[in-house]
Amino acid sequence: MKLLFTLFLLTSICCGCAEVKPWERGILAKPHMAPDPHPLQSELRGHTYSSREAGGAGATGSGGGCGCY
């Protein structure tokens, strides 16, 4: 929880220093600046990681399947 709190604190500080107006966000709107530019591919790779790795699959509670092989 301490780490979480620190992260939030850092982010709050960040918010304070940024004043990016809506009309200044043209670059952020570019497709390659999207948090995930290839979501379908990420889903496939993520599914593969989660059937091969014990951790880091995320807490999304999706169906995912068993990976029982």
Added chain:
Amino acid sequence: MEADVAVIDKKPVALQALTAAALLLPGLNSGPALAAEDDEFSFQYGHYQESDRNLGSGNSSQDILNPVTTNIKSNLPPITVDSLQAHSKLRLTDRIKFEVNFIQDSWSGATPISTAPSSWGGNNFTRLGETISGASPYFATGKPVYFDANRKPVNTIRDPNTLDVIAAEGINSPVHTMAMASPETRQEGNFKLSYEWDDAALSARGGISSEPDFQSRFTGLGLKLDFNQKRTTLDIGASYSNAYTRALIASDIINGQYGKTSNFDNHKVTEDIVGSSNQRTYFTGSREEWGGNVNLTQVVTAQSLFNTGVGFTHSAGYLENPYKYVTTFGLIPVVGSTCDPSEIMYCSAAVTWSEQRPDNRNQVNLSAGWVQHIPLVDAALHLDYNFFHDDWDINAHTFSGDWVQPLGSGWSVTPRIRYYSQSAADFYTPYLVFDNPNQLDSYQFLPSNFSSDQRLSAYGALSGGLTISKQLAKGIRLDAGIEYYTHQGSLAMGVDGEDSFADFSYYLANGSLNVNIAQLGRSLTEGGEHAHHHHAAQHGAPLPAGVMFGHMLHEADAVMVGYRYMYSREHGHLQNGSQEVSDQTVIAQGCNDSNVTCRTAPMYMDMHMHMLDLMYAPTDWLNLMLMPQFMNMDMDSRGLAGIDASEHADHLHDVHSTGGIADTGIYAMFKAFQGYGQNLHVTLGVSAPTGDTAIEMSRVHGADGGYTHYGMQLGSGTWDFKPSLTYSGKLDDWGWGAQVSGTKRMQSQNDSGYALGDNLQTTAWGSYSMLDWLTASVRGIYTTQNSIRGRFNPLAGNIEHGQPTVSPDVNPKQSTADQPGNYGGQFWDLGLGLNATIPDGKFAGHQFSVEWLQPMMENVNGYQLERYGTLNATWIYMF
């Protein structure tokens, strides 16, 4: 690419698009359509291929006096997975957005089921002509494993005369015991529905994932809140899932001879096999999972974004992998040996137990990411880190970096690197060692939890990949990606990783097609063209869903994208010609092709087929068409009445499944006549043999299954010529048409030794538009297909467990489904269909059709299972 294209070509549109996009920021959960949140349809295919597993350096000889030490790779085919995904995102109203996904994975191949010192011989050679180790679930080898004073397994040297062990020779490294996993298919459907306010959005999602041994249902709620003029976005999510495992326990293990099922009697159910005195036993269990997560995204500068999140998941219930076993040794002091006791102190007996995991697991994820624009080259750098911790004592770190580089002309390239490292679960062990062999007799001596699943060991994984995207005109984007992944114990960070026996690698290739529907509409409007492009299909009446090659594009440069799904089922009585027959007749005559009596017959067979329909018109008289296909099938058999069929020898141990890429169609359509509301066109094409025709049944008791039934193979295996002639007409609300189509196998046999029969189909239909968007159709179909020519090539293999007893041909021959003469016939069907064509609005021109084909009459070749019916469903869109 959308914004880039707009910037270059249409300045006012670009400004509009960017402003609109900016106002949406940072609504950052919607993927690449962030620029305009457009409606889209995507289709993706993925292929996963694992490397051959390392079986260590060991004695590959059966001769214990003359060991042959070699580095051995498993010669069983490694795990491969074929995945396909269809995704659609639609904005239903200004505030309501709907996403839907269909996902299907089919896999087969060999996988580790346990681990033991190599001299234990868990991977024995089993097949004629294959001199190095293959594998079979081989839990009772009878080979002794020797241990030193520190209870470490050692290799040994024997006296050639007395056969006594006289000295130790190095550490006896563990290796995986490999086994073939039966081919299986998983299907998943999920949706997400969102309602958006100006500064907030609420979403609900849910889905079902189904595979033969595992079902799960999941649901979730999400809340998105925007602050600070949308510079800050907070996502809060909660999720719940429940899952049910029902995994067949290999009969080898149930017999207790080769393995034991630990303390799981309350997790076992048994069912009778029809027509057999044998039974199938399953591990069953349910689990539930609750999750919650909070993510925060922050616009840091005009060129950078930051995000961080925390997630928590609690799992409870049956968390075991039902196919993983732990090899357990009981030490027996070596008495009267001449060797040095510090070198060789113990011999051992061994048993394998199904793994046991805790019934609860709490997992925490912490993540942070940064997206930075690099103005010099207009690239985006994505850096992400994730920390994972659970109360099984696994800590994992994931680092990844992507460099997304637009190259102009709609191209972009994305190199990617990822590193993952985890520590081991506190109950992970490659194998167990007990002080006393008596302790092997009962599960009460086992620790409360133990697993040798390599996914719970300590290791690191490094992967790298490349993705190439090309934005075509008309809002169509193609992506192709490849990733190589290597799992190695030595790559673990900060902890001692597992030995190299568990190392493996894989590659994952994917290709996807993304159609941005809203952008298509925009480009047409900008081009000054009329929306009638959307209505290209209305040149004729809508066709019944099951009619292929019925549409032709009549304008040069037009494109059609379609998705077809077909489900067909055989179920009911057995018949010969058009008469129902008794089991006694089938026993006597049904397997005459093989000159044997029949012992089994199918109870049902389900076939699912997915087809992608891609069509392009270079001119107004020629259309080119590409049709990749994916198929999966399930079939269960029964013993015929009066035969006490064996679950083992008659392959009744499990439902038979296959799945993956089927044959690929490549066609050209030529316009012959068009006018007066009528069309006539000719289609010429070939079907390329991309589907597998050498799928084998899995080994049971170490005995090879041979090729699975002809009807369960995924393709024809031959190049096939497929011509057709289609006529269609329309007058007011009435439509009609007819088609003759055929398949001619251009090779006399495929690589497996046979060729499917040629076929000819004639069909005619009539339709009536009840509403301006809804059409009903009636259709008659007559099909004639020849029986199979040739038969499966003999397949040599092992026929008995534990012994290299080989037979020159292990193919199954005592089921009606295994006789080439029991395929094809004459079939009459009636089709009843509905078609909905969206008349206006932004989805104008999309057509959805369904059709049920009801068998009316049939005259089958040989002895076959009755047909139950076929469902066709299609979506097509022309533009």
